[in-house]
Amino acid sequence: MKQRRVRPRLLMVSLLFLLPAFLFYAVFVLWPIIQTMWYSLYDWNGIDVATWVGLGNYVQIFTDSNLYGSILHSFFLIIFFSIMPIIVGLIVAVLIKDIKLKSVSSFVQVCLFLPRVIPGAAAGVAWTWMLADHGAINQILRSLGLGQFTHVWLGEQSVALGAVGIIGFWLQLGFCIVLLLSGIGGIDASLYEAASLDGAGWWRQLFAITLPGLRGQIGVCLTLTIVSALASFDIVYMSTQGGPGTSTMVPGVQVYRLAFTQQSVGLASALAVTLMVLVLLVVGPLQSLVNKKED
Amino acid sequence: MQQSRTTRYIGYGVLFLTIAFTILPFLSMLSAALQPQGSTPEGIDFSGQLHWENFIAAWNVANITPLLRSSVILVIGVVPAVIIFSALAGYAFASLRIPFASVFYLLFLVGLTIPFETLVTPLYYEISAMGILNTRLALILPMIGLNMPFAVMWMRSSFEQMPRDLIEAAEIDGAGHFRTFMHVELPLALPALSSLGILTFLATWNQFLLAVVLINDPDKRTMAGALQAFVGQYQTDVVLLNAGALLIMAPTLVLFIFLQRYFIRAMLAGSVKG
Numbered sequence: 001m002k003q004r005r006v007r008p009r010l011l012m013v014s015l016l017f018l019l020p021a022f023l024f025y026a027v028f029v030l031w032p033i034i035q036t037m038w039y040s041l042y043d044w045n046g047i048d049v050a051t052w053v054g055l056g057n058y059v060q061i062f063t064d065s066n067l068y069g070s071i072l073h074s075f076f077l078i079i080f081f082s083i084m085p086i087i088v089g090l091i092v093a094v095l096i097k098d099i100k101l102k103s104v105s106s107f108v109q110v111c112l113f114l115p116r117v118i119p120g121a122a123a124g125v126a127w128t129w130m131l132a133d134h135g136a137i138n139q140i141l142r143s144l145g146l147g148q149f150t151h152v153w154l155g156e157q158s159v160a161l162g163a164v165g166i167i168g169f170w171l172q173l174g175f176c177i178v179l180l181l182s183g184i185g186g187i188d189a190s191l192y193e194a195a196s197l198d199g200a201g202w203w204r205q206l207f208a209i210t211l212p213g214l215r216g217q218i219g220v221c222l223t224l225t226i227v228s229a230l231a232s233f234d235i236v237y238m239s240t241q242g243g244p245g246t247s248t249m250v251p252g253v254q255v256y257r258l259a260f261t262q263q264s265v266g267l268a269s270a271l272a273v274t275l276m277v278l279v280l281l282v283v284g285p286l287q288s289l290v291n292k293k294e295d
Numbered sequence: 296m297q298q299s300r301t302t303r304y305i306g307y308g309v310l311f312l313t314i315a316f317t318i319l320p321f322l323s324m325l326s327a328a329l330q331p332q333g334s335t336p337e338g339i340d341f342s343g344q345l346h347w348e349n350f351i352a353a354w355n356v357a358n359i360t361p362l363l364r365s366s367v368i369l370v371i372g373v374v375p376a377v378i379i380f381s382a383l384a385g386y387a388f389a390s391l392r393i394p395f396a397s398v399f400y401l402l403f404l405v406g407l408t409i410p411f412e413t414l415v416t417p418l419y420y421e422i423s424a425m426g427i428l429n430t431r432l433a434l435i436l437p438m439i440g441l442n443m444p445f446a447v448m449w450m451r452s453s454f455e456q457m458p459r460d461l462i463e464a465a466e467i468d469g470a471g472h473f474r475t476f477m478h479v480e481l482p483l484a485l486p487a488l489s490s491l492g493i494l495t496f497l498a499t500w501n502q503f504l505l506a507v508v509l510i511n512d513p514d515k516r517t518m519a520g521a522l523q524a525f526v527g528q529y530q531t532d533v534v535l536l537n538a539g540a541l542l543i544m545a546p547t548l549v550l551f552i553f554l555q556r557y558f559i560r561a562m563l564a565g566s567v568k569g
Binding site: 027028029032210230 | 322387540
């Protein structure tokens with residue numbers, strides 16, 4: 001009898017604790033998601049009456065090369081935002097793990113984290129200048145005698161997307177290094193000792209101990225960097241706005257343009273939903289990699 | 296473990312190159328910002344006379360004073376609300392009995408990876424219908440909601456890791472849910488709360504897309520959002536542009552350098568749990 005009287009009260013209290021968080025979340029995240037899906041089925045300029053077009057907007061996304069092209073660009077950026085920082089990060093982390101960093105470590109960590117702390121938009125400004133005709137990259141190339149490789153990096157169709165990729169690489173690299181280093185620090189040192197005694201060389205140790213030990217960290221790096229590639233906005237908007245032509249157009253900037261300068265709210269929403277689904281499809285399977293570590 | 300001397304030297308070399316690569320863009324901005332106003336700078340060059348006074352000009356041109364004020368107001372509007380709401384909800388998930396808890400949990404989980412681009416269009420019309428477009432509330436209210444999934448997950452897991460017996464002891468002593476929460480669990484969660492505060496601060500201060508879409512007046516935006524208007528205006532003036540952009544970055548940089556230990560701890564833990 002007593003228990004029955006307590007439980008409804010406990011449920012009420014629990015709901016009260018949950019309420020403010022859920023309310024804000026529902027109003028500003030869940031409801032807009034439903035709205036985007038709804039908008040995506042209409043042709044709407046944001047002002048007049050909307051016309052139902054069913055899946056027409058989605059058909060347009062997968063047939064209009066400008067639209068699916070932006071999605072392909074964002075997948076191409078994964079090479080720069082995700083794969084390169086993780087591979088380079090692994091190499092750097094393995095090479096510097098035994099340096100006794102006591103004296104320099106906080107300086108190193110601060111430097112490596114800087115790109116993550118500043119606004120992405122500011123990184124876009126910094127790199128626009130780095131990659132400009134008179135910028136530091138071309139200056140360095142010339143001083144190395146590689147003058148024939150100079151470009152107006154963000155202004156030439158053939159190299160612009162790669163140049164945007166370099167900005168992403170810069171943004172992600174330091175963070176990946178620190179995260180992977182912290183993972184290496186957590187690997188039991190006796191494993192390496194045992195392996196050395198068994199005569200396992202440097203490479204064997206890397207593949208047999210270090211990489212498996214870093215599963216979780218690599219999973220986290222992959223998840224975060226892939227999302228930042230697929231959903232990139234700040235740096236692309238600030239450095240190229242998707243140009244020249246559409247050579248660096250990504251879904252994020254395209255959604256913004258469609259919705260707020262071209263008044264195609266329906267099409268923008270369909271692209272936004274597509275982006276969300278792609279992110280979920282890519283990130284979902286990676287979670288098993290992350291979670292195994294925690295068990 | 297023994298390590299050969301060569302590997303160690305390679306290690307130092309690689310470390311040096313990485314750090315140089317990371318710092319390069321900042322040096323290049325600083326170099327451009329110190330050239331004579333109206334000139335066209337060339338790459339990185341600190342050899343000529345350095346015009347530190349450019350920063351004063353940029354401070355005024357980029358409206359740094361109102362921007363700082365605006366960003367601080369936004370942070371004050373967002374961070375405490377996120378902390379309080381997520382602590383309450385995280386506690387409910389970890390220690391109380393929410394009906395259909397797994398459904399609510401799943402709903403929050405979905406929100407973790409939703410790109411902001413997916414929400415920005417409907418948010419614009421929603422905020423506009425609320426009649427708060429172009430006010431700071433247009434950014435504060437959605438930012439609270441958008442931070443919820445991560446914040447709730449974060450607080451839930453930190454409450455779950457707390458010693459059970461302590462809570463049970465408090466309950467046996469006759470403390471109600473609210474008192475246990477306020478006097479036992481919340482003080483224990485202080486490190487988690489402060490990390491969450493730092494992460495929410497960064498997310499708010501650096502918010503770009505929503506600031507640009509929901510607030511027309513650059514002076515009411517975040518520092519990051521204001522960059523968009525500033526760049527639009529001074530695109531061709533490389534010197535002033537870089538000086539202004541450096542000033543806009545400066546507050547986070549200074550705060551980061553002073554609180555580096557807490558920032559790094561928060562960002563590492565935040566990425567693993569998020």
